[in-house]
Amino acid sequence: MVTLFDLEPVQARASKGMYDSSPITELLSYQLIPVIAYLGKTNIPLNHERGLNDSNKVFFIGEYEITERLLQACGWPGYDTNEFLEEIVLYVESECSYIKRDSTKKLTRTNRHTALEYMDILLNGATWLQYLQEGKSLAEVHAALVADIPDSGVHTLKFHSIPRYILNGLHDKRWYEQVSKEVLEFFPGFEPRVLFDILAATSIRASIESNTKKFLSALKQFYAEETYQVKIKQRDQVVVIESTFRGFLDATVIILNKVKNGASLAESVDETSLQKNEARKIKNFARAMHGVKTAIPVDIWITRMFCCDSKRLFRERWVSSAPTPKLYDAIYWYMCEVARLSDVEPRQLSAMGWVGIRSETSTSLASQFGPLLKKRLNNGFFASQYHPPVLNGKYFSISSFK
Secondary structure (H helix, E strand, O other): OOOOOOOOOHHHHHHOOOOOOOHHHHHHOOOOHHHHHHHHHHOOOOOOOOOOOOOHHHHHHHHHHHHHHHHHHHOOOOOOHHHHHHHHHHHHHHHHOOOOOOOOOOOOOOOOOOHHHHHHHHHHHHHHHHHHOOOOOHHHHHHHHHHOOOOOOOOOOOOOOHHHHHHHOHHHOOHHHHHHHHHHHHOOOOOHHHHHHHHHHOOOOOOHHHHHHHHHHHHHHHHHOOOEEEEEEEOOEEEEEEEOOOOOOHHHHHHHHHHHOOOOOOOOOOHHHHOOOOOHHHHHHHHHHOOOOOOOOOOHHHHHHOOOOOEEEEOOEEEEOOOOHHHHHHHHHHHHHHHHHHOOOHHHHHHHHHHHHHHHHOOOOHHHHHHHHHHHOOOOOOOOOOOOOEOOOEOOOOHHHO
C-alpha cells in the first residue's frame, strides 16, 4: 500500500495498474481535502448549480452528478461514476455530521451539514481550486503538493478530519489579531513585547482559563522587582536559580526570565532559523501575536489534528509530548501549502484548526479569551507605581486568584 507521502500522480499510477486506492480516497480524503472544503465553504458557487432539494429523487441525482464532476476535476482517466458513488457518499456521510452550518454556534442536530450539502461544498471547492490554479486538474495540483513534502519522522500525518476542524473554527480565523488587539486595549501604556511574550510563555500546557490566570500572575511578577530562589529541573538534575518568577512550569520560568532580561521571543528570524531553536511553538505564538503572517504555533492540539499525538510520563502522569522537529517541519510545510492554495494566511489557517479541534475535544472556549481575561480584571490595584490604570480607569489585581 502506498504511503501518504509517497504518492505518484494518479494517471502515472493508473498506467502501471496500481489501483490500490481510488481518486476520491487519494485526492479528497487526504492532502487536498482541507483546501477543497475551505474554498467550497467560504466562496460563492462557481459554475455549477447547488442542487439542494428535499426530494429523494433529486437528492440521488445530485449525488451522482456531484460525484461525476468531482471525478472530472480529479482528472481520473476512464472513471466510472457508479464505481465511486458509494465510496464518496460513505465518506461524506461519515464527516458531514461533525461539520457545523454556523461555526459560531454549538454542533447540534440542526446545526450540521447534510451529506448533500457537504458534497456540494466539495464540488464548489474543487471548482474554485481549478479556477485558482488556472484549470489544472486536482491530480496535477495534488502531485505538486506531495512532491516536496518533508519527512515527518516516525509519525504519519492523517488528513481526513482536518476539514471539519478548519470549517468549525472559521469564526476565529482572526484569533491572533483579535486577541492581540484585546490585550493591548486592556493594558494601554504597557510594552507590547512584554505583553505578547508573557502571554506566549504562560501558554505552555495551559487551558484558555489557565493561560489568562498565569498571564496576569506573570505580568504582576514582571513588574514587582522581586527575586526568588526557585528549583527547576535541567538535564535530569534539580538546580536552584535566582528568578523573578515562581509558581510556573520550569520551562515557563526559564522563558519568562529571558523576557525579563530583555529578550524578544518574536525577534526577526525566519522559520529556518527557528527549526534548530528550543521553544519553537512559543516563539511562533509570540510572532503570530506580533503580526507575523507565516507564524504557525504547532502545539499538542495541532498534532492531534493530524492524529500524531504521542504521550510521555511527566511527574507520574501521562501527558502529550511536544512535536519532534521533523514532525513540526512537516506540519508547518503542509499548512503553509494549504494556506497558499486556499488564499489565506498560514497563522489564520492555524487558528481555525486550533479553535476547531479545541471546541470539539475540550471544554475551553478559545474564542472567549478576551472575555475571560476581562473577567479577571477587578477593582484592586496592579503595581500602580509602574504603569497607568487599565480597563476604564480601574487597576487590576490577581490576589483573589492565588
